[in-house]
Amino acid sequence: xxxxxxxxxxxxxxxxxxxxxxxxxxxxxxxxxxxxxxxxxxxxxxxxxxxxxxxxxxxxxxxxxxxxxxxxxxxxxxxxxxxxxxxxxxxxxxxxxxxxxxxxxxxxxxxxxxxxxxxxxxxxxxxxxxxxxxxxxxxxxxxxxxxxxxxxxxxxxxxxxxxxxxxxxxxxxxxxxxxxxxxxxxxxxxxxxxxxxxxxxxxxxxxxxxxxxxxxxxxxxxxxxxxxxxxxxxxxxxxxxxxxxxxxxxxxxxxxxxxxxxxxxxxxxxxxxxxxxxxxxxxxxxxxxxxxxxxxxxxxxxxxxxxxxxxxxxxxxxxxxxxxxxxxxxxxxxxxxxxxxxxxxxxxxxxxxxxxxxxxxxxxxxxxxxxxxxxxxxxxxxxxxxxxxxxxxxxxxxxxxxxxxxxxxxxxxxxxxxxxxxxxxxxxxxxxxxxxxxxxxxxxxxxxxxxxxxxxxxxxxxxxxxxxxxxxxxxxxxxxxxxxxxxxxxxxxxxxxxxxxxxxxxxxxxxxxxxxxxxxxxxxxxxxxxxxxxxxxxxxxxxxxxxxxxxxxxxxxxxxxxxxxxxxxxxxxxxxxxxxxxxxxxxxxxxxxxxxxxxxxxxxxxxxxxxxxxxxxxxxxxxxxxxxxxxxxxxxxxxxxxxxxxxxxxxxxxxxxxxxxxxxxxxxxxxxxxxxxxxxxxxxxxxxxxxxxxxxxxxxxxxxxxxxxxxxxxxxxxxxxxxxxxxxxxxxxxxxxxxxxxxxxxxxx
Amino acid sequence: xxxxxxxxxxxxxxxxxxxxxxxxxxxxxxxxxxxxxxxxxxxxxxxxxxxxxxxxxxxxxxxxxxxxxxxxxxxxxxxxxxxxxxxxxxxxxxxxxxxxxxxxxxxxxxxxxxxxxxxxxxxxxxxxxxxxxxxxxxxxxxxxxxxxxxxxxxxxxxxx
Numbered sequence: 001x002x003x004x005x006x007x008x009x010x011x012x013x014x015x016x017x018x019x020x021x022x023x024x025x026x027x028x029x030x031x032x033x034x035x036x037x038x039x040x041x042x043x044x045x046x047x048x049x050x051x052x053x054x055x056x057x058x059x060x061x062x063x064x065x066x067x068x069x070x071x072x073x074x075x076x077x078x079x080x081x082x083x084x085x086x087x088x089x090x091x092x093x094x095x096x097x098x099x100x101x102x103x104x105x106x107x108x109x110x111x112x113x114x115x116x117x118x119x120x121x122x123x124x125x126x127x128x129x130x131x132x133x134x135x136x137x138x139x140x141x142x143x144x145x146x147x148x149x150x151x152x153x154x155x156x157x158x159x160x161x162x163x164x165x166x167x168x169x170x171x172x173x174x175x176x177x178x179x180x181x182x183x184x185x186x187x188x189x190x191x192x193x194x195x196x197x198x199x200x201x202x203x204x205x206x207x208x209x210x211x212x213x214x215x216x217x218x219x220x221x222x223x224x225x226x227x228x229x230x231x232x233x234x235x236x237x238x239x240x241x242x243x244x245x246x247x248x249x250x251x252x253x254x255x256x257x258x259x260x261x262x263x264x265x266x267x268x269x270x271x272x273x274x275x276x277x278x279x280x281x282x283x284x285x286x287x288x289x290x291x292x293x294x295x296x297x298x299x300x301x302x303x304x305x306x307x308x309x310x311x312x313x314x315x316x317x318x319x320x321x322x323x324x325x326x327x328x329x330x331x332x333x334x335x336x337x338x339x340x341x342x343x344x345x346x347x348x349x350x351x352x353x354x355x356x357x358x359x360x361x362x363x364x365x366x367x368x369x370x371x372x373x374x375x376x377x378x379x380x381x382x383x384x385x386x387x388x389x390x391x392x393x394x395x396x397x398x399x400x401x402x403x404x405x406x407x408x409x410x411x412x413x414x415x416x417x418x419x420x421x422x423x424x425x426x427x428x429x430x431x432x433x434x435x436x437x438x439x440x441x442x443x444x445x446x447x448x449x450x451x452x453x454x455x456x457x458x459x460x461x462x463x464x465x466x467x468x469x470x471x472x473x474x475x476x477x478x479x480x481x482x483x484x485x486x487x488x489x490x491x492x493x494x495x496x497x498x499x500x501x502x503x504x505x506x507x508x509x510x511x512x513x514x515x516x517x518x519x520x521x522x523x524x525x526x527x528x529x530x531x532x533x534x535x536x537x538x539x540x541x542x543x544x545x546x547x548x549x550x551x552x553x554x555x556x557x558x559x560x561x562x563x564x565x566x567x568x569x570x571x572x573x574x575x576x577x578x579x580x581x582x583x584x585x586x587x588x589x590x591x592x593x594x595x596x597x598x599x600x601x602x603x604x605x606x607x608x609x610x611x612x613x614x615x616x617x618x619x620x621x622x623x624x625x626x627x628x629x630x631x632x633x634x635x636x637x638x639x640x641x642x643x644x645x646x647x648x649x650x651x652x653x654x655x656x657x658x659x660x661x662x663x664x665x666x667x668x669x670x671x672x673x674x675x676x677x678x679x680x681x682x683x684x685x686x687x688x689x690x691x692x693x694x695x696x697x698x699x700x701x702x703x704x705x706x707x708x709x710x711x712x713x714x715x716x717x718x719x720x721x722x723x724x725x726x727x728x729x730x731x732x733x734x735x736x737x738x739x740x741x742x743x744x745x746x747x748x749x
Numbered sequence: 750x751x752x753x754x755x756x757x758x759x760x761x762x763x764x765x766x767x768x769x770x771x772x773x774x775x776x777x778x779x780x781x782x783x784x785x786x787x788x789x790x791x792x793x794x795x796x797x798x799x800x801x802x803x804x805x806x807x808x809x810x811x812x813x814x815x816x817x818x819x820x821x822x823x824x825x826x827x828x829x830x831x832x833x834x835x836x837x838x839x840x841x842x843x844x845x846x847x848x849x850x851x852x853x854x855x856x857x858x859x860x861x862x863x864x865x866x867x868x869x870x871x872x873x874x875x876x877x878x879x880x881x882x883x884x885x886x887x888x889x890x891x892x893x894x895x896x897x898x899x900x901x902x903x904x905x906x907x908x909x
Binding site for chain 2: 012014015017018019021022023024025026027028030031033121206207208209210211257258259260261262288290291482483484636638639641642643645646647648649650672673674678679680681682683684686687
């Protein structure tokens with residue numbers, strides 16, 4: 001466990017960008033203004049699957065105030081090739097085709113054309129004048145349907161990859177992978193109890209409050225300037241350059257403040273389109289999605305079909321586990337089923353495992369990451385089966401998990417052996433927690449628990465520090481700040497420098513002004529960009545020691561620094577005093593940190609949920625909720641708690657209400673916040689948190705990351721709580737009143 | 750193009766004329782005409798609360814009010830909550846309690862919380878949750894937001 005005491009790390013300073021964000025001064029994507037700004041609007045397909053036979057933009061072009069219209073034909077039409085835009089190789093045609101449909105619309109809401117006009121209203125009016133002739137095609141909306149023999153094909157040229165090998169089989173299954181170890185048949189034969197269940201989960205959206213927004217200017221010097229709301233400015237730069245077929249150096253992306261993302265603002269939707277419109281008009285063009293556009297045209301996270309089979313001995317030891325996962329990728333391959341498969345049994349030490357996973361395209365928006373992408377669906381299935389087994393064996397559900405918990409040295413079915421992890425510590429914290437030890441009283445009430453895992457990632461990050469003459473330090477980094485990371489990064493620099501968090505001024509830079517930094521995602525920012533800040537601060541300290549040595553005519557190796565005080569023999573200078581003397585010792589001191597850290601530490605999370613089920617309506621109320629997570633080291637505990645609370649509540653929404661409610665024709669029927677029902681303050685209790693700190697040996701401060709694992713267990717924990725409250729096992733998300741009622745009626749029959 | 754109408758309002762204590770089209774919402778007028786971009790658009794159909802402003806002592810979703818309906822109205826936006834360089838106690842409480850993550854819903858929450866505390870200086874947790882149920886936050890799970898408002902509600906003197 002982490003027991004080192006730090007001066008700054010682990011404290012709770014006010015965030016550096018706080019004043020701007022409570023006064024309305026912080027500028028988000030849609031807040032960008034420029035002279036001669038035009039407003040864009042994107043026309044979207046009304047069909048879930050249709051051939052585009054003809055697009056006639058002539059009537060739109062002559063509407064007063066309209067300046068340009070673009071379609072997919074305006075993109076450079078180079079040959080298709082594989083491109084790596086930070087998330088593995090994907091065909092350029094999929095990236096380009098999702099920005100503006102070419103040939104076929106693959107989902108309702110698929111962008112088909114875009115207009116730039118002097119106002120948003122005129123652009124919208126003009127879009128209505130674009131004539132698109134469609135030939136509607138039959139659509140497929142779920143993975144099992146899309147996998148049927150003879151199902152309508154989304155991509156005629158898509159051939160299934162089978163266990164890593166290309167095949168010539170055209171189908172909606174992009175990929176079938178299998179992870180296996182041990183002997184599954186022997187493992188199942190050794191079991192006293194085997195439980196097999198099947199599960200379905202609905203498509204859900206990340207639900208960030210700020211719609212996607214981007215402005216682009218194709219400048220007269222040939223450079224493309226972009227101002228946008230994104231999780232990754234460099235991702236936007238690389239995608240924009242790639243699609244427009246220009247060098248990355250010709251694109252400069254300035255990230256605005258970002259109003260939530262949760263993975264959904266890693267993909268690029270608007271920037272290259274705005275750039276095309278700007279090239280045609282010579283003016284900056286801003287495009288802001290409506291909420292309906294966000295639901296219909298940006299990436300939700302996959303709906304899924306999952307089967308889980310677990311065998312266990314009477315002594316409570318799991319002997320075998322098998323899973324089948326088919327995830328809906330949406331219109332293009334890449335559903336995150338693979339991480340789901342890697343996470344499904346990640347909390348357990350099981351000798352015999354087979355996991356098959358299928359990445360399946362369907363006529364819904366191309367899916368995007370959503371907080372531990374793929375893992376929540378998987379945990380809903382696995383953790384409810386685990387609960388059922390624990391009940392059958394009459395073993396306490398936490399005790400059952402402890403008997404099978406993964407620990408250092410446990411091998412996961414996808415290969416890696418765990419280094420130091422905190423699965424056991426999370427379970428023990430849950431077991432000891434006052435919440436778990438307080439009896440839950442009253443009718444129709446039940447308590448459920450579950451655990452979940454997420455890998456966390458490293459990836460490149462850059463950070464520069466420059467020392468000011470007043471003893472403060474300016475910090476420039478490349479990670480867009482989605483939830484307080486300016487501060488968690490600045491605190492790590494301050495700790496090394498021996499100065500206060502408030503004496504570091506962090507800012508997020510544009511892509512011209514900082515080294516490459518991967519997107520804010522994968523719980524990586526405090527880990528990796530924090531590490532870059534740590535390294536930059538080490539660089540500053542090395543230089544400052546040299547400066548002190550120079551002033552003292554001493555050997556630099558003799559200079560020590562502690563808590564912001566430099567010493568050599570009887571000579572003493574504070575950080576501030578030394579900072580004031582940089583001019584006379586050689587000029588500015590600038591520290592650099594550029595890292596691609598490998599020491600990623602996975603994070604386990606567990607939760608305890610108390611619910612009450614209304615037996616008349618099926619409505620489930622969450623009475624009490626506790627989230628427990630191993631974060632490695634909490635740099636800023638308040639924002640760590642905030643991540644745990646936020647992820648928990650997204651998990652509660654996913655469990656109880658949220659879904660893409662689709663018509664058979666593939667229209668989302670609830671594409672507003674009225675009908676896509678996210679939790680409100682009134683739906684929830686306080687969300688209790690217990691931070692577990694099992695240091696990650698792969699990070700200078702032991703950080704693992706906190707952003708994601710917390711969303712993984714809540715749907716399963718709530719399903720388990722519903723079972724104890726109402727006696728019904730829920731195997732479909734969301735567990736909304738009709739679903740719970742149906743289950744209760746079925747049980748009464 | 751539509752003819753524009755001159756609308757006389759008072760915004761954050763200053764007289765402000767809006768020259769707006771009949772189809773422009775108050776939200777658009779505030780953001781695009783006056784340049785007060787602190788009021789956010791999250792849904793444009795009254796369901797997220799990011800555009801909450803106080804209009805004649807009531808909170809409204811400014812996306813559901815037409816600019817032309819604001820004739821003669823007194824409006825307070827997030828930019829009018831602080832007293833000069835002094836943050837309002839609610840703003841300070843949001844910072845001290847880490848009651849924001851991405852911050853895009855924060856202006857709406859602070860405006861709504863101020864309206865609540867102006868009417869009821871010491872609301873219960875239940876009352877705070879009910880009043881703030883018009884405002885969606887996707888980052889925080891509301892825990893720290895409710896605590897921030899509770900902190901201000903616990904102060905003896907009502908904040909001005």
